[in-house]
Amino acid sequence: MGFGLWLWAFGFEFTVALVTDTQEQTVKISARDFSFSYGTQTALRRINLDIRPHEIFTIIGPARSGKTTFLRCLNRMNDAIPNVRYEGQVLLDGADLFGKGVDVSELRRRLGMVFAMPVALPKSIFNNLALGPRMRGIRGKRRLSALVEESLKAAYLWDEVKDRLHESARNLSGGQQQRLCLARAMALEPEVLLLDEPCSGLDPISTRKIEEALVELKSRYTIILVTNVTAQAARVGDRTAFFLMGEMIECGATEKLFTRPDDPRTSDYITGKFG
Amino acid sequence: MNLTRDRVVSPILFAIASFSITALFVIGVFIFVEGLPVMLRVGVWKFIGSSEWLPLEGKFGILAMIVGSITVAVGTLVVAVPLGVGCAVYLSEFASKRAVAIIKPSIELLFAIPSVVYGFIGVLFIVPFMREHFGGDGHGFNIVTASFVLGIMVLPVIVGISVDALQAVPKVYRDGSLALGATQWQTTTMVTLKAARSGILAGVILGMANAIGETMAVIMVVGNAVVMPNSPLDSVRTLTGNIALEMGYATGDHRQALFATGVVLLVMIMMLNTLTRYVTRKRVARQ
Amino acid sequence: MTRVHPKTKEFIAKMALRGIAAVVILTLVSIVGYVIVKGVAVIDLKFLFGQPRSMGREGGVFPFIVSSIYITVISLAVSIPLGLGSAIYLTEYRAEGWATKVIRFGIDCLAGIPSIVLGLFGFSFFVKFLHLSWSLLSGGLTVSLMILPFIIRSSEEAIRAVPQSYREVAFAAGGTKWQSVTRVVLPCALPGVMTGIILAIGKCVGETASVIFTAGTSLRTPQSVFDSGRTLAIHFYLLVRETGASDMAYGSAATLLIAILSVNFTAYYLMRRFLRRVS
Amino acid sequence: MKARWHRLLMVVLSLTAVGLGLSGCGKRPSQGRTLRIVGSTSVFPFAELLAEAYRDVRPDIVVDVQAGGSTVGVVSAKDGICDIGTSSRELRPEEKEGLTRIEIARDGIAVIVHPGNTIDELTSDQVRDIYAGKITHWRQVGGADADIAMVTREEGSGTRGAFEEIVMGKTRISPRALVQDSNGSIREAVATSPNAIGYVSVALVNAKVKALAVDGEAPTEEHLESGAYKVMRPFLFLVKGAPEGETQKFIDFVLSADGQKVLKAEGLLSPSKQ
Secondary structure (H helix, E strand, C coil): CHHHHHHHHHHHHHHHHHHHHHHHCCCCEEEEEEEEEECCEEEEEEEEEEECCCCEEEEECCCCCCHHHHHHHHCCHHHHCCCEEEEEEEEECCEECCCCCCCHHHHHHHEEEECCCCCCCCCEHHHHHHHHHHHCCCCCHHHHHHHHHHHHHHCCCHHHHHHHCCCEHHHCCHHHHHHHHHHHHHCCCCCEEEEECCCCCCCHHHHHHHHHHHHHHCCCCEEEEECCCHHHHHHHCCEEEEEECCEEEEEEEHHHHHHCCCCHHHHHHHCCCCC | CHHHHHHHHHHHHHHHHHHHHHHHHHHHHHHHHHHHHHHHHHCHHHHHHCCCEEHHHCEECCHHHHHHHHHHHHHHHHHHHHHHHHHHHHHHHHCCHHHHHHHHHHHHHHCCCCHHHHHHHHHHHHHHHHHHHCCCCCCCCCHHHHHHHHHHHHHHHHHHHHHHHHHCCCHHHHHHHHHCCCCHHHHHHHHHHHHHHHHHHHHHHHHHHHHHHCCHHHHHHHECCCCCCCCCCCCECCHHHHHHHHHHHCCHHHHHHHHHHHHHHHHHHHHHHHHHHHHHHHHHHHC | CCCCCHHHHHHHHHHHHHHHHHHHHHHHHHHHHHHHHHHHCCCCHHHHHCCEEHHHCEECCHHHHHHHHHHHHHHHHHHHHHHHHHHHHHHHHCCCCHHHHHHHHHHHHHHHCCHHHHHHHHHHHHHHHCCCCCCHHHHHHHHHHHHHHHHHHHHHHHHHCCCHHHHHHHHHCCCCHHHHHHHHHHHHHHHHHHHHHHHHHHHHHHCCHHHHHHCCCCCCCCCCCCCCCCCHHHHHHHHHHHHCCCHHHHHHHHHHHHHHHHHHHHHHHHHHHHHHHHC | CHHHHHHHHHHHHHHHHHHHHHHHHCCCCCCCCEEEEEECCCCHHHHHHHHHHHHHHCCCCEEEEEECCHHHHHHHHHHCCCCEEEECCCCCHHHCCCEEEEEEEEEEEEEEECCCCCCCEECHHHHHHHHHCCCCEHHHHCCCCCECEEEEECCCCHHHHHHHHHHHCCCCCCCCCEEECCHHHHHHHHHHCCCEEEEEEHHHCCCCCEECEECCECCCHHHHHHCCCCCEEEEEEEEECCCCHHHHHHHHHHHCHHHHHHHHHCCCECCCCC
């Protein structure tokens, strides 16, 4: 317990340092010649891009273009796959993600992730949200409750579930579950949100709710959104990258990319010639 | 902190997981060290190839018991497979979901009935029945009796595993067959049973291993005579029975011969196990 | 050859199968029912908590109940940590490879060892080599070897059934492997793990062949794990062998069956309630 | 949910703790307070009764009786695993070394058949021929029209050893004989099969079976005492070295009038005068 407290205190100081840092920086995440392969298959080839703080950065591209892989590289979720190989660098606040001595747990806490399919653990709503903070060693009931409430509010879910926090999260509808996942990611108090096609299984209304939430959240987080709905990227993205066959074809302001793409493949994709 | 803990956990878990191997090794060493010398002294072929068992005169031949174990196991399957697989097919293909939800766990509960209770029921009902209606050399204590007792005993195992195997067959297979105009029975025999074949076979082999390994229930009903059986109505002794019967009084070579019986039993079970692995691996490969 | 109409065939087959299922269920149920009905008349407080007299032909079965509990507790205390640990290692900590193959092979072999051979081993290892003599400790350890593979397998299956996405959630939330196991995977696998453990309890309580060589047959109430004791199952076996189908034999068997079945029923009931609550 | 999981963990831990605690409190002096008797399954019931009776005399002493077999009794006594080993057969010469042999009783071996059997008497030659497999039909000895089901004890048993020595001589018991592993189970097998023949300790003969006269002498107490009924063996206590302390006191009790009364009541004979 004492150790946990100490750690918490340490983490706190760390966050303060980061806040001062981010105010000056213009690049939050930056990939330099980043390649990724597992086995003999190359999934990503020489990716170069910069993601700025407090923007919604969307990644579009057809299936198997490497966009999800890229996202999962950012919080090193691909580590579990056998025989993976990274080349080049990805910098988070200037520090290499794959450098020596990186605490993967801490990294994943800083980059909260939401998966394509909403995964509500068979626990109560409260415990779903408290999972991450508890694993960081936060035990205090008051602090946990505050975190849970705050994240649920940020995900526009609080009003719908505040009376049944201790009921099973599996009883929520699909859209609610996905917002629960979003809230669960935010309960980690991350700096970046990684969203992997978060609306792929949802109806238009739920989708809109999530999109609204994202725009609202921009001020607090850097958001990276992978989507296969180009319209979604157009709606919410500040800047957009187009991935194809493991390569980044084009990256730029969303409006520009959608109206005057540099690369013919990009225009083919967004006009629906393939995809 | 978390990472260090994770680094400590892994080797600890590895040590725990290796326990089974270690235990197996120690068991093997203890059984073989006690059993092998007498086996080698008598000669392995003589030990497993002769059926003269006169331990006090130094004659150790366990062929009759090997045959006894195998015949009882085969008899068990003859009783248990039609009943068990039939019951499983009924449960998974024809019975209502609600009935299955009640019956399947109940049958699995029966897995917990001590084998001695089955033996007791055998002595009480099946032995007198066999004696009065069939007679024979075993006077009711015979292979058929033992097969019935063990057959009933392994039913829960076979039913449980077969139902699992049948239920694991994807619904689309059945739908495909039914869509072609096949009746439910045709679908079952031609599609479902074929697809679940190896799973059911694994259950049957496991049942057989249980039958070969069972001791007390068998001692109670099989008569334990050390002879080559000429008919299913003869009494036999099984390998397990031999150990349990004589262990209390055995000393010196006699005792070692009982450990050697254990060695033979172990080898037989390992062979069955390898067979199971082969069967299940083929299933995995196909899928 | 006359061709039977498929519909007729279907009808016959269905009837035959229904018959078979009925036979199987009736046989098993009637065995349990017969023993319990015959034995329940003997069971009263004096029987359950009394001391046996004249070789257990009269009196109670209290010492045997105590011994059975000892054996069960000892073997579970050993095999649950080992079994769960092994299952976790095999599913979570080690990718399929030679190591898992070797360990699995060992577990399969261990599972295949007939209990009588384990009894031989227990006798020469625990009783003689470790000088534990005939004691509940020797018996419990021997039985734990018997149920260990069983617990590993059922736990492994239960853990495998937990969706991969649950683990990813734990990792994405900054969890380490161990945290994902203890906080997400194990709680979800708990019902399956418990089922295995419950069935294992049945095996502990009902085991005779190996226990008779390791725990002994003493009629006294054991005072510690170093004492010899006779389990209910062994007592029943010896009674039947020595005195035939006596009232006491029925009483012991009924006690045994009722104990096992009620443990199982309670556990199933709790598990169902638990499952309904979380999903 | 999480609380539940922790509760399970608690249960597991407390189980372990209970186990450890139990093993902790098990470390109490075993010498002097517990007498461990191991051996013959034939002696086992009687030793158990003696232990029960001794509880009234010395409530502070725990007498723990194990059935293992005569040979186990001999070996355990020699190894010092137990305080007293028991045997239901005479010791072989190589077994005698280092052991004190105390005869606590003698036991006749009765040849028994189903109560419905018309035969009342056999000669010892007939019994031998039946067990050798030469006589296979009850009519051959003047009985009913049925095959004989012979039931015997397993190889190494004290009862079987005594039976072979006294009745069979050099002839072997046929391997076709059904084998049961205790006196009681032979009796039960014979009691439930109309055509069976078996042999058990005289003390275990009850109304469920009929004891045959052998060579004209029924196995009654009188004939046994006089030596007219010949099929008899000793029950032995075996102690490593010389008995002392509580062991000696228990043996004294067994040989005393009180102890012998218990054995007599069960149909055993007092030890032969040495």
